[in-house]
Amino acid sequence: MTRAPLIALIDGPLAADTPGLAARTDICGIHPSAAESPAALHASHMAAAIRANAPEAQVLGLSIFPGRLSTSLAIVAEALRQAAESEAGIVHCSFGHAEASPLLAEAVAEVVAAGKLLVASAPARGAPVFPAGCAGVLSVQGDARCSAGQWSLLNLPTVRFGACPGSPGAPVRGASLAAAYFSGLLARACTGGGVEAMLQTPSFTGRERVGAEGPQAA
Template sequence: MTHAPLIALIDGPLAADTPGLSARTDACALHLRAAESPAALHAAHMAAAIRANAPAARFLGISIFPGSLSTSLATAAEALYRAAESEAEIVHCSFGHTSASHLLTEAVTAVLAAGKLLTASAPARGAPVYPAACEQVFSVQGDARCTPAQWSRLDLPGARFGACAGSPGAAVRGASLAAAHFTGLLAHACMNGGVERMLRAPSFTGRERIVPGGPQAA
């Protein structure tokens, strides 16, 4: 792939003037003031983080958060099916559910069967979440060692990869932003040598551990 990839961003509603926005579809009924909501802010930050590494990336926005950052399993599954049927090459999910759901895993299977790459955020603490815990999904948590242009190979129970989680005090940070940075790196790799080549060259290997001098690989 040498063209800018289309990324299905499953999140809050993206504004019409979002850089790279090709189309938007809403899998849920939006709040009347959704454009000013936490969901819209979250989606905007995800799109910006993705384009930090892939400035030419294009978006298919699929809204699942009506205003607040919560949704139903049925809505999330519907969004994944829409992504599976779309022309998107990469599907991004900065959300997670604590329990395995047949409904959600079937939708993930549909995305992967369609030949798409799927990235999902995974918290650094606690039990694995879905869809990140599904097989063949790029599960990503925050890694303090990483800049926005770096990623790590962790191979932890909850996350295979790590990426930049953002700056302390930022409006949006954590696993959500880390997954978005990683999606941007995937998009960049698609246009520059391929994902397999990217995955052979992590910036860090092994889990992060905090020491007096700063974070290091264990």
């Protein structure tokens, strides 16, 4: 029997009854009301999007947001190091820091050297963010052409892949959700034909452009 993939989700605190939650480690101090916080909401949507494409996936929650969606580079680096030492095959980061950091780059390198797939969200516009901009990271932005089970090969200067950004008006959407859907697709591929095979078959190739008939390939 193929073992269900384990994904290290570096995000807000996940509730104990989160479907697929294997374990949770709080890297930061958690606010007493964190269960109703933006961080908890964000993390729950990321976990759900991952499992939408990989229902059997297990999640290792690594909490870096105490309640609000803000943290320090030291906490992020520690979470990445713990992910590198874990049994997770995929490490997921739906957040970004505006400036490159040697501390963050070193922690990312540890994850990649450990043989993990590291997925991180990247904005559709503007300068690179990190860890998405670090070497070896699978960077993902929202692509309106994609449904939840699709992905695109963009190969843009600041991002490599695209995936479903969610529905308009949803509580959480955009690059964060797109990266989570993509991590789920990777997890499903790990138990199917393999990641390399998956990455040869994008639903769309080239950047998205919006014309009179809606989003199209450029």
